[in-house]
Amino acid sequence: MKAIVYTEYGAPEVLHLAEVATPAPQAREILIRVSAASVNFGDLLARNFGNVSAGEFNMPAPLYFLARVAFGWSKPKQPILGSEFAGEVAAVGSDVTRFKPGDAVFGYRGPQMGAYAEALVMPEDGMVTHKPANLTAAEAAVAPYGALTAMTLLRRVNLHAGQRVLVNGASGGIGSAAVQLAKQCGAHVTGVCGAPRLAYVQALGADQVIDYTREDFTQRNESYDLIIDVLGRGSFARCRRVLTPDGVYLPVSFKMKAVVQMVWTKMFGRQKVICAFSDETPADLELLRAMIESGAFQSIVDRSFAMEDAAAAHCYAESRRKQGNVVILMLR
Secondary structure, eight states, X not given: OEEEEOSSOSSGGGOEEEEOOOOOOOTTEEEEEEEEEEEOHHHHHHHTGGGOOTTTSSSOHHHHHHHHHHHOSSSOSSOBOOSEEEEEEEEEOTTOOSOOTTOEEEEEOGGGOOOSBSEEEEETTSSEEEOOTTSOHHHHHXXXXXXXXXXXXXXXXXXXXXXXXXEETTTXXXXXXXXXXXXXXTOEEXXXXXXXXXXXXXXXXXXXXEETTTOOGGXXXXXXXXXXXXXXXXXXHHHXXXXXXXXXXXXXXXXXXXXXXXHHHHHSSSSEEOXXXXXXXXXXXXXXXXXXXXXXSOOOEEEEEEGGGHHHHHHHHHSSOOOSEEEEEOOO
């Protein structure tokens, strides 16, 4: 089968097509013909991980070294990127009961990657389920990562109707999902992003949008019960001015300083810092499917690319031009 591979870290041009062995499902696994896979932040980071310093890494330094070992210190251990996918079940293992050949499915592989290929295997009880009936394969392939991350993190803050939420980085995969999920909770949502994506964030349901190149939201005469800082580019020190007395600062990406602040604010004061990792489960993926099918969650594709144009897909995903998600369509 064909796969998009990379054998060294670097710019998008390190991605190229290659022939690799087609995997075979074990007794409790399914073989999936991949129709589409997303280009998300994790793919972009992993592709260039060898050139990312500990200071540039958006998480605490100890995790940087663990990630470098896991992904490969000098070259990638997993040569096939892609953590989100949609496709069709091609074959099932002897003990599989949930799926049958021909079923349309979508799922999430996380750091295991491997979705930039014409086929992959998934455990029957893993992060894979039937594709929402109202989505194309491309739309389904870009849904899990951001939605599942935002869903699990929002559980930590007990968000409820009437609260005011600000999402800093509202146009990315996690941010756009956080906007939609916060609205579903009945919150008043303000999205912060660049000018080209203001209309996109507003279309997702944001009550208000702020162009960060023209206005610093921390200087506004408004306050928020929850500030979600997707890439950790703000700080608790800057944001606490616009937090309500019992407000929460939730950085999705964070350094050790934020962890220390979380411990400190847990013991002292009313404003809180919450640092947490996403801990999605197959049940969360089922919940996401139900939300999509009910119309409560949108999955928007900006542009699709063919397998041989994977480098161009990564270039576009890294640009400031995209408005929505980028997807790679696998050829047959």
